[in-house]
Amino acid sequence: MELPLFFHDDPISVNDLVSLSPDASKHIGQVLRLRTGDAIKLTDGKGNFWIATITSNDKKNSIVRVLDHTIVPGPEISVTIAISLLKNAGRFEWFIEKATEIGVSKIIPLICERTERQHFRAERLKNILISAMLQSGQARLARLHDPIEYPKFISEWDGSHHQFIAHCMDGDKKHLADEIARINSGHVDHDARIILIGPEGDFTRDEVEAAIAKKFIAVSLGSNRLRAETAGLVAATLISL
Known part of the structure; x- marks a missing residue:
């Protein structure tokens, strides 16, 4: 059975007593109903797992002793999604939740010409x-x-990734799935990938052309017209394959 996982971003060493x-x-005592001696897992979100056992089970301040440490290797594919902030904050929150579960490495909120909401x-x-x-272990x-204005993002981009921009305008576009298959056929040991996703009203033509001038490849996500957050999730899934 998988041990329950908790976040702890302070430094940890084996044999430490850690105050949660x-x-x-509260989650340990009232939701999971764990007891003294039960084991849990900790992570700092930086590639480390620790196994620990509960030594003091207080609903406000549980204490665990760290028994073991494992380093998780970084992903073979580093995925960045640069996506416009959305008018509906809840939809943007849904996107970053699901993108994290998929395993996206980095999320860059963009402020585009047609971005309607900039609250962050x-x-x-x-x-x-x-x-x-x-939740995803x-x-x-x-x-x-932090959010960044689209022109600033494009002007500072160094072009060190396999890079794509998804948009809905007519024109010469490749399918993202085909491009990812092409990249994967090259048997690269480690690669970094990024895709740009626009706001509800899509990128402007000038924004698309600015990205293409920076060697971004224009791509389609399919024949259906998708909400921005859905497009972001589809792109995150395809580009992670």
């Missing part, structure tokens, strides 16, 4: 990322960047 947060302590609750979004990481927390 009130939220984790960093602490709330970080908590969503942590919950999604724990991962040891690495997706990095969430």
